Amino acid sequence: MRLSCRGRYVTRAMIELALHHGKEPLPLAIIEKNQGISKKYLTQLMGVLKLAGLIRVIRGKNGGYLLARAPSEITLADILYAVEGDMSLIECVKDAKLCYRSDECISRPTWVELSELIKDYLGTTTLEDILKKGILLQMSGASK
Incomplete structure (x- = not known):
């Protein structure tokens, strides 16, 4: 699985909003500047x-x-x-049904299991979790 540019950029924009949660509305120009994403995109x-009801x-x-919910309530x-x-x-x-071999495919259960693990991770990792990990990395100097 490869996450698209769109997925990465939208996550960065949401992280920027999470960093400012509880404050005044964040202008698009600030998100654009801080995240290096073009205004049009x-x-x-x-x-x-x-x-999607997220902002x-x-x-x-x-x-x-503004975030529509607290960072602790919005998952990846x-x-x-x-x-x-x-x-x-x-x-x-x-x-x-999309694959004629799915009934006999030996590897399909592995892909199903891996997809479920990814979905579980995405469904339990919140913006708040991401912020906490990022702050810890910055404090340890590992992000440099």
């Missing part, structure tokens, strides 16, 4: 996140973006499924 991603948009002079699964859709490793994991 970021605008598209924010639209998807809004439709709120505040219009006006002091407007910007919420974020990535919003832009990537199903994250199964291979098509037959999602639907065995």
